[in-house]
Amino acid sequence: MTPRYFALIVGLCLTGACAIAAEEPAFTVSLAKADFEVRAYPALMVAEVAVSGDRKAAASAGFRLLAGYIFGGNTARQKIAMTAPVMQAASQKIPMTAPVMQSGGDGAWVISFIMPKGSTLENLPRPNNPRVQLKGIPPARMAVVRFSGLARPDSIAAKTAALQGFVSAQHLHAIGPPALAQYDPPWTLWFLRRNEVMIPIAPDAAT
Structure with missing residues (x-):
């Protein structure tokens, strides 16, 4: 962790913002088996930024830029509640369809913070930094x-392979790349951290 990033984390704690998971997006579960689920998410609003580098460096850089936006780096100087998870996804020309995420790629990433429930393009303040973009995400099945x-990396690879096996076994159709969602700030003890690998899948034909 760089000194600058550590200073940001300390600053968040001093302002009472240590609890990243104050709000999480609602979802419904249509199938649950052990650690696997099929979920339906509603439409969401996100603030996102494109960054490059390896997974860890990109996550840190994206977090700093987005934290700047939600802690007052916007046209209204408004603080916006942080939600979980933080999302990091490979930068590709496919719509992002889930919660804050991360998925493997070629060194180009999109880091996203989900905006609080009820957020719209109309009621969110505009970011001061043009790299931060506000975007509506359509309902998704994951x-x-x-x-x-x-x-x-080895844990992510193993869980991704296991999830791909689950998708195949359940005769589901993946429509996007795997993504990593992380729910906890970096000071959380390792054995208490919550992570998920997500794969967007085609809508249920029965719905």
């Missing part, structure tokens, strides 16, 4: 696997 501990 296959998800939960895991705890540190989200190390």
Whole structure:
């Protein structure tokens, strides 16, 4: 962790913002097996930023930029409640369809914070930094696997493979790349951390 990033984290604590997971997006579960679920998410609003680098460096850089927006770096100088998870996804020409996320790619990433419930393009203040973009995400259906501990590359790879096996076994159709969602700030003890790998899947034909 860089000194600047550490200073940001300390600052968040001093302002009472240590609890990242004050709000999480609602979802419904249509299938649950052990650590696997199929979820339906409603439409969401996100603030997102494109960054480059390896997964860890990109997550830190994106977090700093988005934290700047929600802690007053906007046209209204308004503080916006932070939600969970933080999302990091590979930068691709496909719509992002889930909660704050992260998915493997070629060094280009999109880091996203989900905006609080009821947020719209009309009622959110505009970011001061042009790199931060506000975006509406349509309703989505996701296959998800939960895991705890540190989200190390080997753990992410193993959980991604397991989730892909679940998707295949349930005869689901993936429509986007896997993504990593992380729910806890970096000072959380490793064994208490909540992580998920998510894969967007096609809508249920029965719905």
